[in-house]
Structures are given as structure tokens and as C-alpha cells.
Amino acid sequence: MKHYDLVVIGTGPAGQKGAIQAAKLGKRVAIIEKATVLGGAAINTGTIPSKALREAVLHLTGHAKRGLFGQSYRVKKDITIADLAAVSQQVIRHEWELIQDQLERNGIDLIWGKAHFEGPNLLQIQRNGDAELLTADKFLVAVGTRPARPTNVPFNETSVFCSDQLLHLERLPKSMIVVGGGVIGTEYACIMATLGVRVILVEGRSKLLGFLDDEITEAFQYQLRRAGITLRLGEKVEKIDEVKGDPTTGGKPLVQATLESGKRLRAETLLYAVGRQGVCGALGLDNVGISFDDRERLKVNDHYQTNIEHVYAAGDVIGFPSLASTSMEQGRRAVCHAFGVKEDNFNTLFPYGIYAVPEISMVGQTEEQLTEAGIPYEAGIATYDEVSRGKLLGDHTGMLKLLIHQDDHTILGVHAIGTQATELIHIGQAVMTLKGTAQYFIQNVFNYPTLAEAYRVAAYNGLNKLRHI
Numbered sequence: 350m351k352h353y354d355l356v357v358i359g360t361g362p363a364g365q366k367g368a369i370q371a372a373k374l375g376k377r378v379a380i381i382e383k384a385t386v387l388g389g390a391a392i393n394t395g396t397i398p399s400k401a402l403r404e405a406v407l408h409l410t411g412h413a414k415r416g417l418f419g420q421s422y423r424v425k426k427d428i429t430i431a432d433l434a435a436v437s438q439q440v441i442r443h444e445w446e447l448i449q450d451q452l453e454r455n456g457i458d459l460i461w462g463k464a465h466f467e468g469p470n471l472l473q474i475q476r477n478g479d480a481e482l483l484t485a486d487k488f489l490v491a492v493g494t495r496p497a498r499p500t501n502v503p504f505n506e507t508s509v510f511c512s513d514q515l516l517h518l519e520r521l522p523k524s525m526i527v528v529g530g531g532v533i534g535t536e537y538a539c540i541m542a543t544l545g546v547r548v549i550l551v552e553g554r555s556k557l558l559g560f561l562d563d564e565i566t567e568a569f570q571y572q573l574r575r576a577g578i579t580l581r582l583g584e585k586v587e588k589i590d591e592v593k594g595d596p597t598t599g600g601k602p603l604v605q606a607t608l609e610s611g612k613r614l615r616a617e618t619l620l621y622a623v624g625r626q627g628v629c630g631a632l633g634l635d636n637v638g639i640s641f642d643d644r645e646r647l648k649v650n651d652h653y654q655t656n657i658e659h660v661y662a663a664g665d666v667i668g669f670p671s672l673a674s675t676s677m678e679q680g681r682r683a684v685c686h687a688f689g690v691k692e693d694n695f696n697t698l699f700p701y702g703i704y705a706v707p708e709i710s711m712v713g714q715t716e717e718q719l720t721e722a723g724i725p726y727e728a729g730i731a732t733y734d735e736v737s738r739g740k741l742l743g744d745h746t747g748m749l750k751l752l753i754h755q756d757d758h759t760i761l762g763v764h765a766i767g768t769q770a771t772e773l774i775h776i777g778q779a780v781m782t783l784k785g786t787a788q789y790f791i792q793n794v795f796n797y798p799t800l801a802e803a804y805r806v807a808a809y810n811g812l813n814k815l816r817h818i
């Protein structure tokens with residue numbers, strides 16, 4: 350039986366980076382994967398496919414250039430699923446090769462099969478009816494999540510589906526109800542609407558993406574409505590059925606969503622995106638003495654240790670924020686702790702990137718959080734219309750907001766909506782991490798013309814307001 354210093358379960362972002370970190374520390378490492386492909390949800394069903402789809406849609410529809418060339422501008426008419434899938438498959442294949450190569454280069458044993466704990470240090474790997482046993486000093490559980498699929502939703506993979514199935518649609522529907530205005534529902538609602546699909550987005554809470562700064566949410570919701578998306582906010586879907594279509598228009602079956610308020614919505618298809626569910630139940634964790642919650646998520650301490658100290662967990666399996674970006678870093682930090690690497694310099698300022706149309710990103714605190722905490726701040730705002738690059742791109746609605754401490758002018762939060770928002774945010778993140786102030790953006794020269802200049806405009810705006818207090 351082979352023995353390892355570390356065994357990692359799952360090849361998603363958390364598992365990959367944890368395994369590589371351990372190998373860099375000179376440890377003997379194995380990584381287990383139960384699927385037939387590497388990369389987890391990030392590469393195969395989540396981050397990369399959805400972003401590849403988005404890029405293809407923005408390019409082929411000509412959406413990104415309509416601000417310059419007019420609303421009727423198109424790169425390709427009659428876009429098909431095949432057009433969109435081609436880009437995605439190409440990127441995914443490249444990512445598989447990259448991961449495999451990284452694991453090999455770092456001397457990590459890749460073992461295909463389903464992992465199951467037989468004891469605190471003993472793991473069984475099942476593959477095609479065979480079983481292999483191995484032991485390890487430490488474990489990193491990075492098994493991720495899957496879409497929640499309640500039994501009362503009539504999933505049929507063609508007209509009622511979850512986010513994994515959306516990627517396998519055979520043709521573009523004319524209309525779609527999206528249930529759940531979280532990140533997945535919102536991103537796909539935008540992508541579909543950009544393709545010309547009639548979208549109704551139903552969200553149980555009174556606003557989309559409740560963790561964002563209110564001003565950004567307001568701007569975003571306004572833009573979604575302008576893009577033709579019907580928002581049903583503060584409304585919960587109670588029941589989903591298939592119903593007969595209108596005989597006068599061919600009678601194709603439709604999906605009907607009945608809301609708690611009694612409203613009935615109908616469309617050709619329905620995407621169910623109300624959150625994700627863990628997969629810990631199948632891991633044999635009771636043989637180790639580890640319990641999980643009702644959504645099969647694990648509880649960890651600040652060092653990513655479960656209640657059994659040699660078993661660590663990272664990524665979606667531990668819950669919020671459930672991002673590929675944070676999962677990678679959690680996996681790495683868990684392994685650093687497991688092998689005694691000092692953690693003093695680890696930053697906890699995590700950014701968020703939402704690849705809706707338009708893009709949204711944030712780092713630090715929102716106006717609402719600062720107000721609640723009683724921290725005095727001023728907001729400095731720049732619209733993309735105020736910087737030359739914004740005009741060159743034809744983005745007339747983009748905006749960057751800096752939240753500046755009233756007394757010491759440090760940056761407390763950065764919020765952006767518009768082209769390249771997810772890239773732009775990292776400038777603010779760096780200044781915040783290095784404890785810089787709004788003056789940084791005024792005292793330094795920026796390339797011209799860039800969207801980054803919006804930082805300078807926002808800083809002037811905020812500091813000018815502060816002078817008048």
C-alpha cells in the first residue's frame with residue numbers, strides 16, 4: 350500500500366493548488382479525481398465554459414461594439430449553439446492539458462477513481478469495480494459541489510435544466526425563465542438576453558446579488574431592464590410544470606413557473622439556479638469522525654482544518670464565497686498550514702468578479718457596510734464617459750466608485766460596473782492592500798487613454814467633496 354505525506358481529493362482549483370503547494374514543499378503527494386476529466390466545476394461545467402460562452406456571445410453578437418457602431422451592429426447573423434460551443438471546447442481542452450502538465454511536472458501522482466475514507470488515515474479509491482487502498486499523514490478534501498436539484502422540479506435536461514445542462518442545449522430557445530438571481534442565474538440571464546432570448550429572471554429577494562454595493566445593484570438592474578430582461582424581484586417560484594403550448598402557434602409544450610404570489614410565467618425553457626449542494630455524503634467521513642451540514646458542506650477553522658486536525662477542506666465544499674479564485678488560495682493556505690509554513694502575510698481582501706453583461710467587480714466594503722459600522726467615508730465616482738478610453742470603447746454606462754475614509758483618505762472599497770471591471774478592480778485592491786490613500790491616484794501618471802484613468806477621476810471627485818465638508 351502506498352503512503353503519502355498528503356492526499357488531495359478533487360482536481361478543481363482548490364485541489365490543484367493545494368497539491369502543487371505541497372509538492373513545492375518537497376512532499377509526496379497524490380491527487381484523486383472521480384470524474385473522467387480534470388479541473389472540476391471550474392473547467393468543465395462552471396467558470397470556464399460560462400466565460401467562454403460569454404466571450405463568444407459578446408463577440409458574435411457584436412454587443413461590445415454597439416456603443417460605437419449602433420444597435421443593429423452584428424458580427425454574425427443566426428448564431429447557433431455549435432458556433433458558441435466551439436470556443437468553449439477549445440479552451441477546456443487546453444485547460445485539461447495545462448493541469449495534467451502541471452501535476453506531472455511537480456511529481457504529483459494522479460489517481461483516477463472515487464475516494465472514500467475507510468479510516469482516519471486510510472483511503473479507498475474505487476475505479477471500474479476495482480479498489481485501491483492508500484494511506485496519508487494529511488488529507489485535503491476539495492470535492493466541490495453540484496447544482497441543487499430538488500425532486501419537485503421536473504428536470505428533463507431539454508426544457509427544464511440546471512446550469513450544467515444549459516451548456517448542452519441543442520438549439521437556442523426563444524424564451525427562458527431563470528429561477529434564482531444569484532451569480533449563476535444573473536450571468537446566464539445576461540448571456541441569453543444578449544443572444545436575443547426573451548428572459549424572465551425570478552429572484553426571491555428584493556434585489557439581485559445582495560452582497561453588492563446598492564448603487565451598483567441599482568445601475569445593474571436598470572441596465573438589465575433596458576436589455577429587455579423582465580425582473581421579478583421579491584417573488585419565489587413555488588411550482589414548475591410542463592404545459593401545452595398555444596395551438597395557434599404550433600402548440601409546442603411550454604414550461605410554466607407558478608410564483609408564490611399566484612402569478613404564472615411561461616417560456617420555452619427554464620434554468621433552475623438557486624444554489625449548489627455539497628457531495629460529502631459519499632466520502633465516508635463518518636469513518637473519520639467528521640460531520641457535515643444539511644447541504645453537505647464542511648465546517649473548518651481559520652486554517653481550513655476540519656474537526657479532525659489532519660483533514661483539511663477548501664473550496665466550495667466549505668461554502669461562501671465559493672469562487673474559483675478563492676478556492677485556489679484556500680487550498681494553498683490549507684496546505685501551508687498543514688506543513689508548518691508561516692501564514693502571517695496572507696491577505697484576506699478577496700475580490701469578487703461577476704461576468705454579467707455588463708461586468709461587475711468589487712473589493713473591500715460597500716457603502717451599506719461602512720454606514721452600518723459607523724465608519725465615516727466619502728464616495729468618489731467616475732463614469733466611463735469621463736475617460737477617453739470609455740468613449741473609444743463606446744461604453745457609456747460604465748462606472749467606478751472609490752469609498753474613501755473621510756479622515757485619513759485610505760481606500761475602504763472599490764466598486765466597478767462596465768467593460769473590464771474585473772481587471773480594473775485589481776488596481777484598487779493593490780492600493781488597499783498596501784494601505785495607500787486616494788492621493789496615490791492623483792500623484793501618479795496613468796497610461797492614456799486607459800480605463801484605469803477612472804481611478805484618478807474618482808479620486809478627484811471624492812477628495813473635492815471632502816474639501817467642501
Ligand SMILES: Cc1cc2nc3c(=O)[nH]c(=O)nc-3n(C[C@H](O)[C@H](O)[C@H](O)COP(=O)(O)OP(=O)(O)OC[C@H]3O[C@@H](n4cnc5c(N)ncnc54)[C@H](O)[C@@H]3O)c2cc1C
Binds near residue numbers: 362383
Ligand atoms: C456556472 C458557474 C460559473 C462560475 N463562474 C465563476 C467565475 O466566473 N469566477 C469564479 O471565481 N468562480 C466561478 N464559479 C465557481 C467555481 O467554479 C467554483 O468556486 C470552483 O470550481 C470550486 O472549486 P473546488 O476545487 O472547490 O471544486 P470543484 O471545481 O467543484 O472540483 C471538485 C472536484 O472533486 C471531484 N470529486 C468529488 N468527489 C470526489 C471523490 N469522492 N473522489 C474523487 N474526486 C471527487 C469532482 O469530480 C471535481 O472534479 C462558477 C461556478 C459555476 C457553476
Ligand SMILES: NC(=O)c1ccc[n+]([C@@H]2O[C@H](COP(=O)([O-])OP(=O)(O)OC[C@H]3O[C@@H](n4cnc5c(N)ncnc54)[C@H](O)[C@@H]3O)[C@@H](O)[C@H]2O)c1
Binds near residue numbers: 530704
Ligand atoms: N462570477 C463568479 O464568481 C461566479 C459565477 C457563477 C457562480 N459562482 C458561484 O456559484 C455559486 C452558486 O451560485 P448560484 O447563483 O446557484 O447560487 P446563489 O446561492 O448565489 O443564488 C441563488 C439565488 O436564488 C434565490 N432563490 C432561492 N430559491 C428561490 C425560489 N424558489 N424562487 C426564486 N429565487 C430563489 C436566492 O435568493 C439566491 O439569490 C455561488 O456561490 C457563486 O459564488 C460564481
